[in-house]
Amino acid sequence: MSPYPKELKERLVRRMLDEKISPESLAELSGVGKTTLWRWRKAALDGALRAEAKPESAPERRSSAEKLRLVMAAEALEGKEFGAFLREEGVHTSDLRRWRAQMYEGLDGRTRAKKEATQKLRQAQRDKRELESELRRKEAALAETAALLVLSKKARRLWGDEDAPMIGKSDKSSST
Structure with missing residues (x-):
């Protein structure tokens, strides 16, 4: 955080830029260090240059319509005209190639992808559907097995044969 008030900083930066006063001269007049003034001046110039740049100049910020216009306009140009066009529009050949590929993808790829x-x-x-069908079949088989087991136990109790081995199990005590 700067120990100087924001108003002072803005006023000194304006003087350096508008009145063309060097940071060294302004440092003697204001009592602010010349390194600090140089840093403020550089930050102000960097911010001004960023503000002057067109927001749509960055390739990724351009609209689809703008990209299409640029690709179509570039198709008709060759040599020096093409180079001048690239510089004027602030794009690179790689941008145009990528946008052209995206256009073809949009024409072919979307329907194919869809x-x-x-x-x-x-x-x-x-x-x-197949998995649900298989699940229903297995649930039915499990329910049938459980019902047979219950019926088997009830039948043994009813006929008084509770010591008899269960269906499907061997009687280990009778074999010894």
Whole structure:
């Protein structure tokens, strides 16, 4: 945090930039260190240069319509005209190549991607139906097995044969 008030900083920076006073001269007049003044001046100039730059000049900030316009305009140019166009618009050849590829993807890729996504969805739905069917079959088999077990126990109790081995189990005590 600067020990100097914001108003003082702004006033001194304005004097350096507007009145073209050097940081060394202003340091003697104001009592603020010349290194500090140089740093403030540099920060102000960097901020001014950023503010002057067009916000859409960054390739990733351009709209789709702007990218299309640039790609189409560049197609008709060659040599020096093409280089001048790139400098004037603030783009690189790699940007144009990438945008052109994105355009082709948009024309072909979206429909292809949409078809692939639809196919994957349908396959997932088929798989889900098969799994649900298998789950229902196994639940029914489990319920049937549980019912047979209950009936088997009831039958043994009813006929008084509780010491008899259960169905499917061997009687280890009788074999010795």
